Amino acid sequence: xVGADILSGLNEAQRRxxxxxxxxxxxxxxxxxxxxxxxxxxxAYLIAxxxxxxxxxxxxxxxxxxxxxxxxxxxxxxxxxxxxSEIWLGTFHATCARMLRRxxxxxxxxxxxxxMDADDQLAIVRRAIKDLNISDKLYRPTTVHAAISHAKxxxxxxxxxxxxxxxxxxxxxxxxxxxxVLQDSNAVxxxxxxxxxxxxxxxxPQVCENxxxxxxxxxxxxFQDTNMAQYALLxxxxxxxxxxxxxxxxxxxxxxxxxxxxxxxxRFEEDYPAREKVLLEQNYRSTQTVxxxxxxxxxxxxxxxxxxxxxxxxxxxxxxxxxxxxxDYAEAAYVVDTIERLLAAHRAKGSDFAVMYRTNAQxxxxxxxxxxxxxxxxxxxxxxxxxRREVKDVIAFLRLAQNPADEISLARVxxxxxxxxxxxxxxxxxxxxxxxxxxxxxVLLDLGRRGGESPFWKAFSGRSVIPLADFGALLAxxxxxxxxxxxxxxxxxxxxxxxxxxxxxxxxxEGKDRWENVQELRKMAYDFQERGxxxxxxxxxxxxxxxxxxRNPEQEVPTLLTLHAAKGLxxxxxxxxxxxxxxxxxxxxxxxxxxxAEERRLFYVGITRAKDNLYLVRASQRSSYGSFEPTxxxxxxxxxxxxxLQPQGVLRxxxxxRSPSFFGGTQxxxxxxxxxxxxxxxxPVIVRRFQPSMRVRHPSWGEGIVLESxxxxxxxxxDVAFASVGFKRLxxxxxxxxxL
DNA sequence: AGATGAGCGGTTTTT
DNA sequence: CCGCTCATCT
Numbered sequence: 001x002v003g004a005d006i007l008s009g010l011n012e013a014q015r016r017x018x019x020x021x022x023x024x025x026x027x028x029x030x031x032x033x034x035x036x037x038x039x040x041x042x043x044a045y046l047i048a049x050x051x052x053x054x055x056x057x058x059x060x061x062x063x064x065x066x067x068x069x070x071x072x073x074x075x076x077x078x079x080x081x082x083x084x085s086e087i088w089l090g091t092f093h094a095t096c097a098r099m100l101r102r103x104x105x106x107x108x109x110x111x112x113x114x115x116m117d118a119d120d121q122l123a124i125v126r127r128a129i130k131d132l133n134i135s136d137k138l139y140r141p142t143t144v145h146a147a148i149s150h151a152k153x154x155x156x157x158x159x160x161x162x163x164x165x166x167x168x169x170x171x172x173x174x175x176x177x178x179x180x181v182l183q184d185s186n187a188v189x190x191x192x193x194x195x196x197x198x199x200x201x202x203x204x205p206q207v208c209e210n211x212x213x214x215x216x217x218x219x220x221x222x223f224q225d226t227n228m229a230q231y232a233l234l235x236x237x238x239x240x241x242x243x244x245x246x247x248x249x250x251x252x253x254x255x256x257x258x259x260x261x262x263x264x265x266x267r268f269e270e271d272y273p274a275r276e277k278v279l280l281e282q283n284y285r286s287t288q289t290v291x292x293x294x295x296x297x298x299x300x301x302x303x304x305x306x307x308x309x310x311x312x313x314x315x316x317x318x319x320x321x322x323x324x325x326x327x328d329y330a331e332a333a334y335v336v337d338t339i340e341r342l343l344a345a346h347r348a349k350g351s352d353f354a355v356m357y358r359t360n361a362q363x364x365x366x367x368x369x370x371x372x373x374x375x376x377x378x379x380x381x382x383x384x385x386x387x388r389r390e391v392k393d394v395i396a397f398l399r400l401a402q403n404p405a406d407e408i409s410l411a412r413v414x415x416x417x418x419x420x421x422x423x424x425x426x427x428x429x430x431x432x433x434x435x436x437x438x439x440x441x442x443v444l445l446d447l448g449r450r451g452g453e454s455p456f457w458k459a460f461s462g463r464s465v466i467p468l469a470d471f472g473a474l475l476a477x478x479x480x481x482x483x484x485x486x487x488x489x490x491x492x493x494x495x496x497x498x499x500x501x502x503x504x505x506x507x508x509x510e511g512k513d514r515w516e517n518v519q520e521l522r523k524m525a526y527d528f529q530e531r532g533x534x535x536x537x538x539x540x541x542x543x544x545x546x547x548x549x550x551r552n553p554e555q556e557v558p559t560l561l562t563l564h565a566a567k568g569l570x571x572x573x574x575x576x577x578x579x580x581x582x583x584x585x586x587x588x589x590x591x592x593x594x595x596x597a598e599e600r601r602l603f604y605v606g607i608t609r610a611k612d613n614l615y616l617v618r619a620s621q622r623s624s625y626g627s628f629e630p631t632x633x634x635x636x637x638x639x640x641x642x643x644x645l646q647p648q649g650v651l652r653x654x655x656x657x658r659s660p661s662f663f664g665g666t667q668x669x670x671x672x673x674x675x676x677x678x679x680x681x682x683x684p685v686i687v688r689r690f691q692p693s694m695r696v697r698h699p700s701w702g703e704g705i706v707l708e709s710x711x712x713x714x715x716x717x718x719d720v721a722f723a724s725v726g727f728k729r730l731x732x733x734x735x736x737x738x739x740l
Numbered sequence: 741a742g743a744t745g746a747g748c749g750g751t752t753t754t755t
Numbered sequence: 756c757c758g759c760t761c762a763t764c765t
Contacts (some may be wrong), residue, residue, distance in 0.1 A: 062754045091754045564752050626756035
């Protein structure tokens with residue numbers, strides 16, 4: 001039996017949070033302070049010790065991964081095989097979808113409505129822009145979509161959309177058309193899930209009250225990432241009797257550009273003055289050195305509750321290594337060299353390492369360096385399974401089977417594989433449909449079922465109606481069997497009917513790969529055969545690539561990922577590269593203090609991922625758009641005190657701003673860790689490999705001639721004249737020079 | 741329908 | 756500079 005000892009695994013602050021009886025609880029949890037622990041223990045505590053029924057609990061997260069993790073951890077705590085499904089534990093979006101399906105009678109939607117993902121949303125914007133005869137050069141679909149999404153996140157329906165310029169007026173018209181396309185397609189987009197749920201509760205007080213009464217306890221993860229819609233929804237759900245328990249960290253809010261507003265934390269405090277506030281400052285992840293550096297960086301941000309993270313590990317740990325490479329090639333080489341060296345010395349294993357960067361483009365040079373070294377790696381966020389054409393095609397077929405009104409899916413696959421339905425025919429179909437007040441898919445169904453008997457038959461010129469009727473017949477067959485056939489059977493039938501295998505698999509490696517992706521999707525469909533087509537589609541819409549990626553077996557290799565993707569993860573050895581002005585902080589954030597503050601938080605998130613060692617790396621020149629440009633060290637580096645840093649390599653520009661004693665590196669600071677003394681990073685005796693007039697080859701600059709070689713700061717430094725780029729000064733150990 | 745070249749944009753991307 | 760999208764041609 002699970003007893004009161006459930007609380008013994010918590011520190012004092014955690015226990016105070018978990019057992020709080022306050023109506024509103026705000027837990028500000030520093031990185032590595034047991035945020036998930038508090039949430040899971042709270043749920044377990046409520047169920048096991050407070051007699052709360054799972055039915056009365058709503059717990060929301062931002063990612064499926066977080067939801068899954070919370071679920072399994074609660075199950076383990078309660079020693080349950082499986083948490084009862086009456087508990088609502090899921091992402092904001094999945095929770096809203098669940099609510100909307102239950103209450104669909106209050107909404108202008110059919111029970112089988114579909115959820116449009118980001119790609120679909122863009123396709124709808126394109127379609128709306130086209131329908132309205134607006135220039136997509138002046139009104140870029142991505143920009144317009146961002147405006148619409150932003151409006152929805154702020155709960156603004158078209159009729160409330162603020163128009164302050166002609167441009168706004170045009171965007172409003174696109175927004176209106178966009179919503180019309182969604183409604184005609186019996187669909188909602190991601191943002192609508194929140195927006196509709198909010199309107200549902202706002203406009204139907206009795207529905208709202210039902211949920212308020214039901215959910216005695218509402219728990220929210222990553223509260224700093226909520227947007228206006230989510231916050232408003234939570235406020236509605238928190239009625240007179242029930243409790244709202246939110247956990248977050250303003251300092252880790254890095255999704256402002258997606259509508260997240262960390263000021264919801266401040267708002268929460270204002271809206272609920274009686275809230276209990278708990279700070280979690282005991283850190284179980286990093287060394288004190290890492291935490292001190294992180295704190296110095298983040299303390300410069302305003303509007304936050306300052307936290308004093310202290311390490312529970314009882315050791316200050318090793319210094320943070322600061323390295324300045326001559327250029328971005330050398331930067332990548334340094335990272336790979338260092339990893340190789342630590343692996344060779346058995347001081348770490350592959351999966352201990354993570355290399356983090358601001359932009360995805362930075363992964364390219366890293367990948368090349370890993371490849372050159374013959375070292376495996378795992379790239380996060382690159383492989384977009386659901387972004388693959390073949391996967392999207394098959395999903396579109398399935399969506400049509402479920403909901404033939406889905407205009408976007410229809411437009412996507414009506415001519416896939418090519419069946420002679422061109423643009424003209426499609427426009428004619430859409431026109432005929434609009435005149436009849438039907439969806440294009442419904443006209444197709446009729447053509448398919450009744451053939452020449454259909455009133456639509458004569459609406460098409462010549463033989464163009466034949467492929468339409470043929471496809472309509474297929475669609476009718478799928479639609480009728482969508483509910484009856486087992487999902488895998490339907491899946492296979494669609495593939496057979498469309499001759500899809502032959503279409504995508506041309507026997508090339510790529511073709512085989514594409515077919516494998518379809519097979520992978522089929523496997524997932526198989527897993528869903530109990531729950532059926534609509535559950536499968538819902539899952540596909542609400543599950544991201546990030547989630548599927550974790551299905552792959554963990555390999556013992558370093559991970560390459562953006563700082564955004566790193567949130568929530570931890571690694572023993574962390575490299576953060578590209579610490580240059582313009583990259584981190586990014587150029588685009590320079591003229592807005594709020595954006596700059598977010599860049600700082602991004603760096604903070606990166607730093608606090610490190611358990612044991614942190615390496616901060618920059619390049620003094622960087623190849624951008626072809627030519628090399630000199631760079632300035634990131635302003636964030638200035639905030640890290642020297643006594644936490646261990647300079648390595650040359651560090652020209654970083655050090656120029658610091659005291660002269662810093663040039664001494666190791667010697668200037670006697671309190672270097674044991675490990676550092678035992679294994680000096682630079683070879684003690686420098687043997688020069690190069691001599692003047694030697695012919696050499698650089699991995700990117702090609703052939704050159706050595707002009708001079710000398711030892712500078714314990715590194716062999718070579719001057720080389722390259723045929724391609726002229727004179728360069730290189731660090732021999734990093735440049736990857738090959739003697740010819 | 742598929743190939744080819746011009747032209748443009750190049751931050752992050754939980755659902 | 757490179758890679759992608761889109762328009763235009765065949």
